[in-house]
Structures are given as structure tokens and as C-alpha cells.
Amino acid sequence: MSETLLADRPTEAVTPRPQPPLGLLAEVTHRCPLRCTYCSNPLQLDPKSVELDTDTWKRVFSEAAELGVIHLHMSGGEPTARRDIVELMRHAAEVGLYTNLITSGIGITEEKLDAIIDAGCDHIQLSMQGADAAITEAVGGNRGAFEKKHDFARAVVERGVPLTLNAVIHRMNIHQVPLMIEKAVEFGAKRLEIAHTQYYGWALKNRAQLMPAREDVDRTIEEVETARERLKGTLVIDAVFPDYYARYPKLCNGGWGTRTFSVTPSGKVLPCHAAETITHLDFWNVRDHSLAETWYDGPAFTAYRGTSWMKEPCRSCERKHVDFGGCRCQALALTGDAANTDPVCIKSPLHDSIGAMATTESAVAEPGAATYRGFRAG
Amino acid sequence: MPAIADDAVPALPRGVKFREDKARGRYVLLGPERIFEADPVATEILRLIDGRSSFKAILTRLTELFTADEATIRPDVEALLTDLADKQMVTL
Numbered sequence: 001m002s003e004t005l006l007a008d009r010p011t012e013a014v015t016p017r018p019q020p021p022l023g024l025l026a027e028v029t030h031r032c033p034l035r036c037t038y039c040s041n042p043l044q045l046d047p048k049s050v051e052l053d054t055d056t057w058k059r060v061f062s063e064a065a066e067l068g069v070i071h072l073h074m075s076g077g078e079p080t081a082r083r084d085i086v087e088l089m090r091h092a093a094e095v096g097l098y099t100n101l102i103t104s105g106i107g108i109t110e111e112k113l114d115a116i117i118d119a120g121c122d123h124i125q126l127s128m129q130g131a132d133a134a135i136t137e138a139v140g141g142n143r144g145a146f147e148k149k150h151d152f153a154r155a156v157v158e159r160g161v162p163l164t165l166n167a168v169i170h171r172m173n174i175h176q177v178p179l180m181i182e183k184a185v186e187f188g189a190k191r192l193e194i195a196h197t198q199y200y201g202w203a204l205k206n207r208a209q210l211m212p213a214r215e216d217v218d219r220t221i222e223e224v225e226t227a228r229e230r231l232k233g234t235l236v237i238d239a240v241f242p243d244y245y246a247r248y249p250k251l252c253n254g255g256w257g258t259r260t261f262s263v264t265p266s267g268k269v270l271p272c273h274a275a276e277t278i279t280h281l282d283f284w285n286v287r288d289h290s291l292a293e294t295w296y297d298g299p300a301f302t303a304y305r306g307t308s309w310m311k312e313p314c315r316s317c318e319r320k321h322v323d324f325g326g327c328r329c330q331a332l333a334l335t336g337d338a339a340n341t342d343p344v345c346i347k348s349p350l351h352d353s354i355g356a357m358a359t360t361e362s363a364v365a366e367p368g369a370a371t372y373r374g375f376r377a378g
Numbered sequence: 379m380p381a382i383a384d385d386a387v388p389a390l391p392r393g394v395k396f397r398e399d400k401a402r403g404r405y406v407l408l409g410p411e412r413i414f415e416a417d418p419v420a421t422e423i424l425r426l427i428d429g430r431s432s433f434k435a436i437l438t439r440l441t442e443l444f445t446a447d448e449a450t451i452r453p454d455v456e457a458l459l460t461d462l463a464d465k466q467m468v469t470l
Contacts, residue, residue, distance in 0.1 A: 326409025
């Protein structure tokens with residue numbers, strides 16, 4: 001009897017217990033001095049009044065370390081907008097997490113920077129909106145941002161903390177990629193991320209203003225390759241290329257609920273930072289459940305973990321363990337069903353139309369004004 | 379294969395940490411957005427990098443640990459450390 005039941009069970013129905021997570025993205029606040037049009041935060045930003053308090057974040061970091069998290073990415077919004085950022089950083093370092101501060105670099109005094117570093121900050125990642133003042137201000141909506149960022153980068157490097165620059169690439173700055181690489185060297189960064197925009201949150205809203213032309217994307221791939229070779233030993237360049245023009249989808253976050261996860265300012269635990277767009281999922285909150293419970297058994301994590309949720313063409317696809325069908329959020333946003341294959345996949349019936357849409361959008365000469373991120377504009 | 383001088387002093391730069399990963403029963407070399415799982419041999423090599431010992435001293439210690447002569451192990455140790463240096467995970 002039991003043998004029959006086992007034999008009848010589809011082999012994919014049992015999702016193996018996952019490994020512990022490697023990385024936690026802690027979005028400690030959505031407040032930010034920049035208003036970037038490409039921001040991946042949700043359109044409905046969490047106001048300060050609903051942010052987790054200091055003790056709860058500290059408990060979250062303790063639970064993360066216990067669970068097996070290695071890297072903690074202290075992000076936002078602008079994480080230093082929290083008055084308790086030094087205390088949070090100290091606690092994260094004390095429980096053994098590798099701490100990465102992801103910052104705009106705006107509004108951080110040298111005293112505050114010293115305190116954050118003394119608290120045990122291992123690495124700082126500074127956002128870069130452009131290679132000059134004009135583009136930086138146009139993208140981030142903050143006057144003087146480029147000079148402030150340059151000053152901040154200099155202060156970090158002077159203190160010996162490794163610095164990564166993260167440049168999100170889109171139509172407004174794609175022509176500056178070679179100059180950004182030069183600026184990264186000039187700023188003293190050890191690492192540069194050339195990250196083409198992924199279209200979620202504000203970036204999805206502003207896609208028509210952000211989508212680059214395919215030939216520009218192809219050129220940046222060459223530019224990055226050339227610079228990588230030339231700057232070996234000086235600057236590590238990591239690149240994320242846009243998927244609308246791709247043949248196969250990205251392996252999103254290493255697979256749903258597989259490697260990394262996020263906690264929002266108000267404490268929701270998400271398989272990825274865009275997952276709230278899948279509104280039918282039940283996201284547990286750190287106020288109600290431990291991180292371990294949520295990681296292993298939370299319904300939002302088990303929903304698309306592994307392959308048992310897949311439909312065709314994913315279910316029978318030879319690549320299903322390679323990319324796990326791509327991104328669930330993108331599947332929902334562009335096809336209306338989060339369980340569909342990511343429509344950038346060549347096996348999706350929508351593949352051609354996604355590429356055509358990107359080509360069409362990128363070819364519009366005057367795409368109109370993008371919407372700056374903000375608490376009211378969503 | 380770029381050789382490493384005997385008197386070079388390998389060190390972990392700031393922002394790079396070698397630590398036990400208890401949850402997974404292994405040792406890892408960590409950098410920003412980087413996790414290198416150290417196999418048992420790499421673990422022994424990385425343990426000896428203290429920012430004071432010369433490459434020669436590290437090699438000598440490894441010949442004792444693995445009961446192998448220096449000529450045998452040197453290329454492997456150089457390959458590992460050169461690769462990590464290219465990735466800015468070790469300074470030489």
C-alpha cells in the first residue's frame with residue numbers, strides 16, 4: 001500500500017530541505033536622500049513609523065548568524081538614515097556576520113563613518129548614478145550628489161575599508177560605462193559592479209525611460225571585458241547584464257528560497273527584495289516567526305522553491321535546475337502568472353514580444369520624464 | 379605560472395576574512411560578495427597566512443603537514459595564492 005503511494009507520487013513533488021541561506025539583505029529603512037528612478041524598492045515604501053525597532057533588528061541579526069547566514073547587506077533606502085545604525089552594525093559584527101554597508105554616501109559625516117567602521121563594518125558599497133555631476137544629479141534627484149559621493153569614497157579609502165562602487169546602468173548613463181570604470185579606479189574602489197537595471201519597483205514603472213538599446217548593451221559587454229583584462233589586480237569588475245534581450249532567464253538570487261533572502265523595514269521576510277509584488281503570497285514577519293522557521297517553512301519560501309511548482313515549458317525543461325525558470329516576480333509582472341516561465345526565456349511564447357518591446361521602448365527618441373522615487377509618488 | 383618570492387609575506391587584506399562556517403561544517407574565505415569554500419588542503423594553507431610568516435616559512439610548514447617535499451607542493455601553493463591574489467583575496 002505505502003509502496004504504491006510512494007510510486008504514485010511525482011518525483012518532483014517532494015522539495016528537499018534547503019541549505020541555510022548565505023546572504024541576508026536587511027532593508028533597515030526606506031528613507032533615502034536620493035530619489036533614483038531605477039530604485040528597486042517597492043512603489044509603496046514603508047514609512048518610518050512602521051520600521052522595526054533596534055532590539056528587533058538585533059534579534060534578526062542574531063538569528064541570521066545562528067541560521068548560517070554569512071554576508072549581511074545592510075541596505076535600504078539609506079541605512080545610515082537610522083539613528084541606531086552604529087549599534088546595529090556593532091551587533092551584526094559581534095554575532096559573526098560579514099557586514100556590508102550599502103549606501104548612497106550622502107549625509108554621512110566623517111564622525112559617523114568612523115563610528116560605523118569602528119563598530120565592525122567589513123566593507124562599504126557606494127552607489128554611483130553617473131560618472132559626472134550632471135548625470136548623477138539627473139538620475140538621483142539630489143544636487144551636489146556627485147561631489148558628496150566622491151568625498152565619501154575618499155574618506156572610506158583613507159580609512160582602509162574596501163570600497164565597491166555599484167553603478168546601475170540604464171539609458172541615461174549607459175554611454176558613461178568606460179568613464180565610470182575610470183572613476184572607480186580614481187575613487188580607489190577595489191571592486192565595481194556594472195549592474196544593468198533589473199525592472200522591478202520604480203525601475204519597472206520607469207522602464208520606458210530606462211531601457212537601453214541593444215547595441216548599447218552589447219557595447220558595454222565589450223567595454224567591461226576589455227577593462228577587466230586591463231585592470232586585473234587593480235579593480236574587480238562584476239557585471240549583471242539586462243535580461244530583456246537575453247535568450248535564457250537569469251538564475252534569480254540563486255533560486256527562490258535557496259541562497260539569499262531579504263527583510264523589509266517593517267519586518268516582512270521575503271525570498272527576494274521584489275517578492276512583495278507577488279501579492280497572493282503570505283509573507284511572514286520577524287515579529288511573529290523566527291528567521292529559521294520562515295526560511296525553511298514559511299509559505300512564501302516554499303511556494304516557488306525547487307521545481308514542483310513548475311508548469312510547462314519549465315517542467316520538462318533540461319535547464320530547470322540551471323535557472324529554475326528565471327524570476328517569479330518578472331513572470332508575474334509581464335505574464336500575469338508568477339508560475340509561468342520567465343518571459344525572457346526563449347521557450348516562453350512571449351519571448352519575442354519582450355525583446356521587441358525593449359527594442360521599441362529604447363528607440364523612442366523622447367521617452368518623457370521618469371518618476372522620481374518617493375513616499376507619495378508610487 | 380608567476381612565481382612567488384621566498385620572502386613574500388602573504389596576508390589577508392582588510393575586508394577579507396578566513397573563518398569557520400559552522401552551519402555547513404567547512405572553512406570559508408570571505409570577501410565582499412565572495413565566498414570561497416576552502417577544501418582541506420586550501421584550509422591548511424590559509425590557516426598559515428598570518429601576515430607575518432614568509433612564503434618560504436609557510437611552504438616549510440606545509441611540507442611538514444603533508445610530508446611532501448617543497449618542489450612537489452610549491453606549484454600548487456603558488457597557483458592557489460596567485461589566483462586569490464588576482465581576485466584581491468590575498469596580498470603577496
